[in-house]
Amino acid sequence: MKSFFVGQAPCLRKLMAFLNEKYLNLYSLLEIDIDKMEHEWFIWLKQNGFKTRTTRKDILYGDLTYKSHSATFLRLMYNTLLQLTDTREEWEKDCWDVRILNEQYGVKYTSQSTIC
Structure with missing residues (x-):
């Protein structure tokens, strides 16, 4: 558990700062419209100087651009919570x-x- 939280600490700090700024009274991530919140998350990351896209070179396909780890972290947390709390x-x-x-x-x- 320690290695997971240590490795995710930078993203957790960013997410906590975002939630404290934009969703101070939020009880659970599962209460929100994730698509709307994710859009606001991307904007917040850009405004605060964090990368939302990463590019790498591939020999076969050239430059590949994809979402950064920070950008995908909110959706990852939401999906994990959703799965863990699904009692069906x-x-x-x-x-x-x-x-x-x-x-x-x-x-x-x-x-x-x-x-x-």
Whole structure:
């Protein structure tokens, strides 16, 4: 756990600063419209001098541009919270975790099985 939080500390600090500035009375990330908040997150990052895009060179494809780790962190936190707080039966979910199906219902799977 320590290695996770130490590695994510810079992004957590940025996210806390953003939430304290823009969403001071927010009780949970799950209460908000994530698309709207993510848009505000990108703007806030740019206004505060943080990168939202990263570019790298690829021999085959040339320059590739993608979202920076800071830019994707809010969505990652939201999706993780959503998954952790989803109390529905595994069969009722849109995406099944075959490990849970195996544990609860004895559904067999191989290591090549797709896990969402």
